[in-house]
Amino acid sequence: MKPALDPREWVFCCVDRSFPLESARPLLTFRESEGITIVIEQHVAEEHRLEYVFPSRRITLRAESDLESVGFTAAVTAALAKHTIAVNVVSGFNHDHLFVPTDRGEEALRVLEELSAESARRVL
Numbered sequence: 001m002k003p004a005l006d007p008r009e010w011v012f013c014c015v016d017r018s019f020p021l022e023s024a025r026p027l028l029t030f031r032e033s034e035g036i037t038i039v040i041e042q043h044v045a046e047e048h049r050l051e052y053v054f055p056s057r058r059i060t061l062r063a064e065s066d067l068e069s070v071g072f073t074a075a076v077t078a079a080l081a082k083h084t085i086a087v088n089v090v091s092g093f094n095h096d097h098l099f100v101p102t103d104r105g106e107e108a109l110r111v112l113e114e115l116s117a118e119s120a121r122r123v124l
Contacts, residue, residue: 001076001119002062003112009042009102011052012088024048027058028090039090039099054088057105059098059112072096079115080108 010027014035021029021038028039045052061076073089073096080087080100085108088099100108 001112001116003098003109003116004060004062005105005109006058006060008058010039010056010058010099011042011045012054012056012099013038013040013045013050013052015050024050054086054099055102056088056099057102057108059100059105059109061096061098061112063095076112076115079111083107083111085111 013024014032014037015021015024016035019036021036024038024040024044026038026040028037030037040050040052042052042055066072073091076096076098077087077089080098085100085104087108090097090099098108098112
């Protein structure tokens with residue numbers, strides 16, 4: 001998996017279609033009927049006086065992922081669930097990204113490194 005922990009703190013916001021997205025430099029945008037979900041750095045949300053939820057750290061699984069794979073995300077989220085670590089998963093074209101609570105980022109990284117090592121031992 002090659003998990004890597006991003007040092008920045010990210011938050012989830014919902015803005016309306018009139019919000020100038022470029023000014024917030026979103027990592028992620030997702031259009032829903034209720035508004036546009038954006039994932040931005042916490043300090044940017046505060047600068048724009050946006051309400052936000054889920055202050056989090058992003059863990060990128062640097063191994064290339066397959067958007068059609070079956071069970072990979074389930075295994076990752078199950079491992080984190082065993083440690084009661086909440087996670088929001090976003091699959092990009094090349095990699096999976098996990099947003100975990102800020103105060104659990106280092107712990108989540110260790111859990112994923114252990115899962116990766118365990119999976120590698122099973123393959124050998």
